[in-house]
Amino acid sequence: MLSKKTKYGIKALTFIARQPERNPVQTSEIAKSENISQKFLESILLILRKSGFLGSKKGKGGGYYLIKEPEDIKMTAIIRVLEGPIAMVPCVSLNYYEKCDDCPDEKTCSVHKLMIQVRDSTLNVLGDNTLADLT
C-alpha cells in the first residue's frame, strides 16, 4: 500500500507543477485544495525540498516551487524519496537491497524470481511517467 505521505507528496507536486506561473505556492493553499492536514503536508514538502525537488522562500509571498522541469522529474525518484524501495521485497531492491534472513539462496528462491518481474514492470511504469504526465 502506498502511504499517505507519498500520496500527498505526489498530489502536492502535481499541484505545484500545474501553476501557470513559477510563483511559490504556500503549503496552506495546497493543504486546503487537496484536503491534506497542513502540518503533515509541511513535513512532506520539507523532505521534497531537502531531496532537491523543491525550492522554498520564506515570509510573505513565499512558498515552494519546482526546481526542475516537470518533464525531468521521474516518478521513480519521487517515490523512492517518500516511500522508500519500489521493490516488494528488500532482496530484489536496486536502491535498498537487503538480504533475507530466512533465504539461504536467492537464485533458487521462488519469491525472489517472481518479485524481480514485478519490480521490473513497476519500474517501467514509474520510470516512463514524469510529473508532467500527471498534470
Place this chain on the structure above:
Amino acid sequence: MLSKKTKYGIKALTFIARQPERNPVQTSEIAKSENISQKFLESILLILRKSGFLGSKKGKGGGYYLIKEPEDIKMTAIIRVLEGPIAMVPCVSLNYYEKCDDCPDEKTCSVHKLMIQVRDSTLNVLGDNTLADLT
C-alpha cells in the same frame, strides 16, 4: 512491502508443489526446510486451506496437499488471499475497491491515473505466473 505472511505462503505452496508424489506434506517439514516459525506457518496454511488452495489430512502421515494443478493456480489469487489488494491504492483496486476520503474526483486525480498503470502492469505479471512457474 510484501508481508512475511505472503512470502512464507508462497514459499510453502512452492514447496508443496515441488513434491514428486502428491503425498501430504507436514507443516513441520516445510517450516524446517524454509526457516519459518512453525506456529506462524500453521496459521498461513490454514488460510490457504480455507480459501481452497490446499486440502489437509490429520494424524500420522497427514499434512497439506494441493487441490488443483500448479499450472492452474495464478499468483494473483494467492496474493489476494494472503496479502489483500494488489493495487497500491484502494481507489484503483479491482477486488477491494474503496473511495479515498480526501479525493473529490478520481478522474482528475494524478495519483489515481498513475496507480492504475502500476496496478495493470503488476496484474499482468502476477496473472501470467502460476505456481508451476515458480517451482
Place this chain on the structure above:
DNA sequence: TAATAACCTACTAAATCGATAGGTTAATAG
C-alpha cells in the same frame, strides 16, 4: 516592527506485524 510562511523538535493514538502460548480435534499405528 508586525505579519507571514517556512522550518524544526517532540510527542502520541491507533493500527499492523510477526510471532508465541496453550490448548482441542481427528486420524493412524500398534
Place this chain on the structure above:
DNA sequence: CTATTAACCTATCGATTTAGTAGGTTATTA
C-alpha cells in the same frame, strides 16, 4: 483401546510504523 501424531483453534503480545498534533523558531517582506 490407547498412544501418537499433526492439523486446527483462540488468545495474547512486543515492536514497529503510520498519520498525524502541538508548540515553538527563523527568515523574509510590507
